Amino acid sequence: MRPRAAAAAACAVLGLGLIGGAVTGSWLAGDGGGAARDRFTAADSLWHSEPVDQLFPPTVDGTGAGPGGADRTWTRIAVAPDSGCAHAFDPLLRKALAPVGCRRLLRATYTDATESYVTTVGLLFTKADPAAMSGLAKRFRDEHLSSRTDLLPRPYAAKGTVAAGFGDAQRASWTISVLTDVPVVAFSVSGWADGRTVNTPQPAADATRAGATSAPAQAGLGNEAQGLADRVARRLRQTAGAATEKPS
Structure with missing residues (x-):
């Protein structure tokens, strides 16, 4: 026994x-868990409840974000009016994002310390629940949608700034991240500030790989897109988490 x-x-x-x-x-x-659900719900309203400087700070520090681990500093030069998604994405990308809906779109354009590069970073606030966001993230992974050159976000070219000539033809590198802990798709697209045309843009994931030899990779434009998008998304998550904390 x-x-x-x-x-x-x-x-x-x-x-x-x-x-x-x-x-x-x-x-x-x-x-799962109440905290995760609370953060997801809290993030849904951040597009109108948080000041623009909280979501898109005037200056973003990118410690180790450049090629070879070099530091970067980005300065905000323009903020687009919050809007819908009709003109912010290539048609096929807009179609791919349609299942989660478009509650509101926020965008801002930054330049680096030398004003050689410009990058538009955006936050698409969706109408989706966690299951729908997870489903879209899976589709993007399985079908490699983030690396297709016919599914790019469009830049915000602000008049009177170094990004005035930043149009579709100037897109050099980009990244798209479907977040699953908040109802948001974060993205960015980068290019040269001198308005030069780019025939073959390269996704940031490829442009930041060791040994990449394309013009966007050599210029560090993949690092510009990835580094800025990562930091804006991280800040959004932190803001959503803080919004759910109860005062002691």
Whole structure:
């Protein structure tokens, strides 16, 4: 009887450990729990409840964001009026994003410290629930939609700035991230500030790889797009998390 009791106790402990590990893993991954749901819900209203300087700071520090780990600093030169999504994406990209809807679109354009490059970064606030966002993220991964040159975000070219000539033909590198912990698609697109035309834009994931030899890669435009988009998305998540915290 003693060996049987010991075996039963061991199985019980193991079972509790597996259950606890699964719950902990789910919580860490943001797959469930009240806090994760609260953050997702809170993020839905940030487009009108947060000041523009919170979502798109006047200056963004990119420590280690440049080629070879070089530091970057981006300065905001223009903020687009919040709008719908009708003219912000190539037609096929707009179609791919349609299942999650477009509640509101926010965009801002930045330049680097030398004013050699310009980058438009955007936050598309969707109408989707967590399941729909996860489904769209899976589709983007499985079908490699973020690397297709016929599915690009469009820049915001502000008159009277170094980005005045930043149009569709000037797009050099870009990134698109379907976030699943908040109802947002974050994206950015970069190019040269002198208005030069780019025949073959390259996704940031490819342009930032070691040994990449394309013009956008050599200029660090993949780093510009990826680095700025990552930091704006991170700031959005932090803001959504802070909005759910209860005062002590």
